[in-house]
Amino acid sequence: MRVLLYAVALALWGGFTVKANAAEVVKDNSFLIEEAYNQEPGVVQFIQTYQYLDPAHEWGYSFTNEIPITDETHQFSYVIPVLKKSAVGGDGDKTQLGDVLLNYRYQLINTEMISMAPRFSIILPTGDYKKGFGNGVAGFQFNHAVSITLNDRWTNHWNAGFTYTPDAKNELGETASLFGFNFGTSVVYNVTPKTNLLCEFVMNNNEVVAGQDTKATEATYYVVPGIRTAFQAGQETEIVPGIGALLGVGPSAAEHERGVFLYLSVESKLW
Secondary structure, X not given: OHXXXXXXXXXXXXXXXXXXXXXXXXXXXXOOOOOOOOOOOOEEEEEEEEEEEEOOOEEEEEEEEEEEEOEOOEEEEEEEEEEEEEXXXXXXXXXXXXXXXXXXXXXXXXXXXXXXXXXEEEEOOOOOHHHOOOOOOOEEEEEEEEEXXXXXXXXXXXXXXXXXXEEEEOOOOOEEEEEEEEEEEXXXXXXXXXXXXXXXXXXXXXXEEEEOOEEEEEEEEEEEEEEEEOEEOOOOEEEEEEEEEEEEXXXXXXXXXXXXXXXXXXXXXXO
């Protein structure tokens, strides 16, 4: 938390000397919120995230690769998650691959004021459901992202979507069809063109298999204040690191959930 506050203070100090320009500001580098900007032709983005949560002492890592298909209208990406969970019954901690996502995103609208991009995803059963790292079957996910440029300094993002997994399995092999939905919003303030402050709110409400044809609901609510900044590595590559605090609210606050979120993006023009 001290590191985050120190970084924010440096960014605010820099904001007095550099004027933000809407045409140059960092885009498509939020943490848990999906911004509605597809990759430009020939520009490929590699994203790594890491989040750690107390009091469970669990963490998650993800690698995402976003690739434009011919132009900015169509985009393919994939997400590879690695999860660490605390085992029950004294068996020690477990770290394994989770369920991989294959994504297609369509740039529905992209103007100076508003952008929209619906995403359709197939969830592959790559995680071991017997150890709680996946659902054991393929699933489907939809998310709709909307980004609104309010002025040269402020941007507002919105997300809403759902996940459906037919005949998902728990660790005992019991099955049930699961449905979940997500909602999120964020504001981004451009301290300088390359240094931005973020505050995100994300909510996930997901069903889990509690028994054969029996389901339970798990919900998480987080507020994520953070900061990101961009550096040029040559003419064709941009590196964007970021850091945020994961603060549980609502049911997550009742569980005293809190943690840290780390972000690193490398974006390069390859063709």
